[in-house]
Amino acid sequence: MNKEFHQLENNIAGEGFLPGLAVDTVIFGFHDNQLKVLLLAYKNTGLYALPGGFIHDNEDVNEAARRVLQSRTALTNIYLEQFYVFGNYSRYDPGPLKAIMQARGYNPPADHWLLKRFISVGYYALVDFTRAIPTPDEISDSCDWYSLNELPALMQDHQQIINKALETLQNELDQKLIGFNLMTEEFTMGDLQSLYETILNKKLIRAAFQRKMLGLGILERVAKKWTGGAHKAPYLYKFVSNRLPADNS
Amino acid sequence: MNKEFHQLENNIAGEGFLPGLAVDTVIFGFHDNQLKVLLLAYKNTGLYALPGGFIHDNEDVNEAARRVLQSRTALTNIYLEQFYVFGNYSRYDPGPLKAIMQARGYNPPADHWLLKRFISVGYYALVDFTRAIPTPDEISDSCDWYSLNELPALMQDHQQIINKALETLQNELDQKLIGFNLMTEEFTMGDLQSLYETILNKKLIRAAFQRKMLGLGILERVAKKWTGGAHKAPYLYKFVSNRLPADNS
């Protein structure tokens, strides 16, 4: 969804957009030792949904996802990757979009392009929670972070999309060095370990974790962090370079 | 492409199909210690292409890929997975399909659905070379195996699709236990090691490889194989169960 929903709505044939194809983006953040995802609440409908959008007919699909990500977070240069195409016929359900349009006082014709079957390309993004500026679109009441373990009821198969995104993140966390994208600029080793433990949903051994992370040679010690606690102050670390995937679609 | 290409061709608006979306399948096989992919040669055009097809408007996308795989190999119950969506605008090139239709004596109107921009969902399949029956479709001269290192010039971005499929296979070979899908029913440890070495493009240590494979507990010794060579006969192994991914799209 972008800010010009009335344009999509009145554009009954969907001119200028790829028909039947959308992107949905699972935007992960990390805060208060919890994994969060960004969700939109649709006006009057009680429905929650992933940030998604349609693809301009002269736009790269990956670019469309990046545009969606940017319009909901005001962030650029973010870790963003495809993870799955949701293309089962059983997910075809024009109900939600119809309800949204009707709640706006618009009664779409039966052959309206937005009511046709859509295939969705799933993306996941890893963002710095503190830098994202959640921004609702024209048809949503809110754009907010929700903890993964207390999500509201979601539109269509968006819960499954989130589940699969998390699975992918868990699998790719070790191989690719992508966890850092969820951290703030500076962080302690404890912060980082907490992130890993939350994503992987298991305890890690402190000494081994620290040894491994330092061994990667991608962390730089910046300063010490005096928290006020009655104990040795931890170092603050900085990630030396962003890990963004190459786009070779 | 299916056997009824004239139906696609005369169906100018693409009724019954999802517009602008296709599947392309990189079908891997292993023979003579070489990785092979199945390619189609299009009539009169000198173009080679991956087996691909369109999606019925009431069909799961994954099912469409499975249908394509089955129609080109006569195989069912095959390891088949999505690996990437190729959706860059720059890949839009109606030339090849136009050439194919014209070579058939059909001059398509400019707004023919097959000449519009297509997004392609990439799949890769791992098949037993000896069981596949390469089957051309109506518009191709041949359907044949080609060694990965001596591929003919390919249509559009199909070479890139193959490259990315191979990358994915290399990355997933260790984690998931999928290499066995490329073997014949019975194989020696040497055969299996040769497969791994070919896919990963590096030498492996014989003793360690054997120890690891046996340690997985998924191989069963069937018999010995007397090759006629002047040396100890290797065991023949069988894979205990097919490794097919769950379909949760």
Next chain:
DNA sequence: CCTTATTGTATCAATTTGTTACAATAATAA
């Protein structure tokens, strides 16, 4: 029955990972 090439596996070394321990050190209180 001796030679030859290859297989299956044992053995030990090297590396990586798991575990425990302990010194270093900020705050606080005696």
Next chain:
DNA sequence: TTATTATTGTAACAAATTGATACAATAAGG
């Protein structure tokens, strides 16, 4: 000032995994 406390950084060792080498077992063929 000096103990006390909690947490961090890292050393030290154990356990597990992987790399490398060696060697016995064994099908052919002479």
